[in-house]
Amino acid sequence: MEDYQNLSVPALVRSIVDDARELIREDVAIARSEIREGVSAAQTAGAAFGAAAVAGLVAVVLFCVALGLAIAYVFEWPAWAGIGIVSVLLGLVAYIALRYGQGKLANLQPLPKTTATLRENVAWIQDKSTPDASKTR
Numbered sequence: 001m002e003d004y005q006n007l008s009v010p011a012l013v014r015s016i017v018d019d020a021r022e023l024i025r026e027d028v029a030i031a032r033s034e035i036r037e038g039v040s041a042a043q044t045a046g047a048a049f050g051a052a053a054v055a056g057l058v059a060v061v062l063f064c065v066a067l068g069l070a071i072a073y074v075f076e077w078p079a080w081a082g083i084g085i086v087s088v089l090l091g092l093v094a095y096i097a098l099r100y101g102q103g104k105l106a107n108l109q110p111l112p113k114t115t116a117t118l119r120e121n122v123a124w125i126q127d128k129s130t131p132d133a134s135k136t137r
Contacts, residue, residue, distance in 0.1 A: 016129065019128075023124070024121075027118055030113060060090075064090065068086040069082055
């Protein structure tokens, strides 16, 4: 760390600019690292969710058709009535799941470490660029 009291004003400004550049470089490196980690995790999770979604969709469709036909058979209704009841119930489940997902998405905080370090760096730069009354006396 340099002794800022013995530097000329241009040297002091240059030193502050150099320090700010270094902080920005470090912040960019942290952001890149966080983004890489996030993308890698998202890709893995996305592949797993995709496979689960395809298998689950096929299973749900077959189960719903069977359930609708069973309802129609038990109550001696036409097949479309049983399948219609199942469709309405599934629509309600989909709506509830959608609202739940929207709530979770609203609480998502991207790049928490980068945001925190940027705030710290801005405060540091502001502190270093503001003249201190005790040093000027």
